[in-house]
Amino acid sequence: MGFAVLIGVFGAARAYFVNWLGERVVADLRNQVFSQVLAMDMKFFESTKVGEVLSRLTTDTTLIQSISGVGLYRLSYGRAFSFWAPWSFWDLPI
Numbered sequence: 417m418g419f420a421v422l423i424g425v426f427g428a429a430r431a432y433f434v435n436w437l438g439e440r441v442v443a444d445l446r447n448q449v450f451s452q453v454l455a456m457d458m459k460f461f462e463s464t465k466v467g468e469v470l471s472r473l474t475t476d477t478t479l480i481q482s483i484s485g486v487g488l489y490r491l492s493y494g495r496a497f498s499f500w501a502p503w504s505f506w507d508l509p510i
Contacts, residue, residue, distance in 0.1 A: 438481055439481070441480075441481075442477050442478075442480060442481040445477055445480065446473070446477050449473055449477070450473075453469065453473070
């Protein structure tokens with residue numbers, strides 16, 4: 417029972433830190449993109465609608481956030497499982 421609780425605690429901690437890291441990546445990305453948008457020439461905004469720019473910015477960063485969070489979680493889960501699983505497990509025929 418203690419082992420199950422320990423696995424649950426480590427799983428929750430891993431999920432928390434992966435989500436935190438994903439949020440930080442997206443926040444930094446949004447800040448950099450917003451700085452780039454502010455530095456653009458006014459001619460860009462004359463030919464492009466502001467709503468389109470904001471929609472793309474929001475949609476693209478949200479997509480990156482969902483991909484990075486899931487990808488990092490799967491990567492960490494795969495690494496944790498590969499160290500936990502006995503080596504003979506990988507030799508089983510499929």
